[in-house]
Amino acid sequence: MYYLGLDLGSLSCDAVLIDADANIMATSVVPTGAKNREAIARAQREVLELSGVAETDVAATVSTGYGRERVEKKIATVTEITCHGRGMEAMLPGTRVLIDIGGQDSKAIFLDGKGRVLDFAMNDKCAAGTGRFLEAMARALQVDIEELANLDQGAVSNLTLSSMCTVFAESEVVSLIAEGKEVNEIVAGLNRSIASRTLSMVRRVCPDLTGMALAMSGGVAHNQGVVRALSAALGVPVQVPEKPDTVGALGAALIARDRNGK
C-alpha cells in the first residue's frame, strides 16, 4: 500500500507518495494558481503517473499547508509545522532547528532531534521575507525568481535595505537601481534583510545554537543566496535537503502511514 502527502501552499502545491516502508515513490511540485483544487488534482495525478501506482492503492492521504482543508479524501489535516518537522527528520535526521520559508509565511521550528516539535515561531501578519517578498523583488529587478539565487555573488558593499515591507522594499529597490547600485549588491542586501528577520525567529525558539543542526525547507530554500546569508547571520551552516519544497508533503505522507497503522 501507498501513502500520499499533499501540501497546499500559497504558491505551490506539493505531493509526495511513499510506500509502506516509507520509500519515496514520486514527488511533484505544481503552481497553486487561482484554482487550488485543480492544483491538488494535478499534483496528485503527477505522483501517481510518475510512480505507476494506481489511485486505489493509496491507503491514506494527509493534507497540510494553508489550503489543507480543501483536499478531499483525506484521513486527516495536519499543520505544516508538524509536517515539516516530521519530513525534515526523514530527509536530514537529527535536525534540531528548522527554518521554513514558504510563499506567504516563514517559520522557525525547534525539534527534539527525532522530528517532534518542541517550539515554533511564525512571522506575524506581514509577508516580508517570504516567497512573495522575493517575487516582488525579482519583479523590481526585472529578473526571474530563479536567477535571484546567485545574483548576490561578488557583492562587497554590505548594502542594507531599510524597509522590510514588501511594498516599500520594492520601491526602495527601484530607487537603488536608479542610484546606479549594482544588482548583486542589491540582491545581497535583500538576502541579508531576510536573514536578519529570520534570525530573530530562530533565536526565539532556540537562543543557543551551539551544537545544533540547522536545516531549511520551503521553496525559498532553493535560493542559495538566502541560505548563504542565513548561515552567515546565524554563524552556523544551514543544510538544505535535495527537494526542500517537498518536506511538508513528505511529513504528511509519513503521518498518513503512521495513522494507517504502519
Added chain:
Amino acid sequence: MMYDYFNNLVTGIESTLVAHPEKKSHRKAYALEIARLGRRLYTEDERIAWCGVLAPFDVLNAMSVTSCFVEFVGAMLASTGMVPDFLQEAETRGFAPDTCGYHRAVMGATYKDLMPKPDFCIATSAPCAGGMGVMENIARHFNKKLYVLNIPQEATEESVRYLADQYQEMTDFVTQHTGRPLDREKLREAVTLSNEATAIMEEAYRLAQHVPSPANGKDLANFGVVMALLLGTPAAVEVARAYRDAFAARIERGEAGVPGEKVRLLWIQNRVQFKNEILDLLETENQAAIVCDELNAITWDPIDPDDPFPGIARRAISIPLNGTVKRRVKNLQKMALEHKIHGAVNPCHWGCRQGTGARGMVAEGLKQVGVPVLNLEVDCVDTRNYAPGQIRTRLEAFIEMLTA
C-alpha cells in the same frame, strides 16, 4: 439607541428566565448584570463616571455612582460587530492604527456621540499609559473634571498609605460632583459584599482546577475583569455564587466544561472580543479547554470593612498587569501549576505594554514550569487586523505540539 439596545437585552433575558426558569444559568446571570450595567450607563438620571481599569468600583457603587472602565465599551463594540466604524473615526481624528484597539474604539465612540456623557472621570495610572491618555481625551471632550489615581507599582507600607489617601481624596471629588457624601456604613456594606463575592469566586476557581475542569473558555471569558465593575453590590455575590454552584454541579454530575477534555490551557491577558472561531477550534474540534484566565485571578486578601482604603489599595497594586513583569510571571506560574496547565495562549494584544512588551519574559517564566506558550499577534478589538487562517494554523500546530 444604546439605551434601547441594553434595555431590550435586559428585558429579553428577564422574560426568558421567567418563562423558562430551567434556562437559568451562571452565564445568563452574568450577562444579565452586564446588560443592566449597560442600561444604567445610558439612563438619563444616573450619575455616571468613566474610569480607568483600576478604579475602586465598590467605593463608587457605595456612593451610588454608575461607573465603568472605558475599555468595556471597546469590548462591547467589538462583540456586537460594530467596531470598525468607530476605529475608523478615531483614526480619522489622528489615532495611529497600531495603537490599542480598545482605546481607538472608545475614542471613536466618543467622537460619534455613542458614549454617555459622564458627570466626571477617574483615571488610573495603571495598568496602561494609553488608558490615561484616553481618559484625559474623554474628560476634555465632555468638558468634565478628571481625577487621576496614581497607582504605585509595589505594595510597600508607604505606597499603600499613599493610594489609600488618594481614595479618601477621590471620595471628596465624587461628592463635589454628586452632592452625595460618602456614607461610611454603605461603604462598609459594599466592602463586605466585595469580600463575599471574591471569596466565592476563589471557590469557583478552585473547582475549575478539577480534572476534567468544570469550566470552559466561554464560562471564563472576561469574567474577573467585568466582575470588578459589580463589586460592592449584591449582584456580584449572586453571579459569583451562580458560577460556583454551576461548577460544583458539573463536578457532581461528572460533567466536564469541555466534554472529552484532552488539553488544559491558560489564557493570558485579554480575550479576543469580536466573533471568532478560536473557542470552537480549541474546545469543540480539539478538546483543548481553557480552564483559567490570567485576568480572573484574585490576587488580594479580604479587605477590612472598618478601614477599607488600605485593603483596596493593596488590591489595586496587586493585580497582575501592575508592577513588575517578574511578579506577573510568578502569578502565572502559580495559576499554571494549580490548574495543571499543559499550554498557555497569549494573544499579545497589539499596541499594549502588557500584551507585547512582556511576552518574552512571560513565555520564559512559564517554560520554567514546563508550560509552553503560544504567542499570537492579535488586536483583540480590531476585526480588520484578524487573519483567521493564520490563527488557525498557529493554534492547531500548538495543540499538535502539546499532544504529540
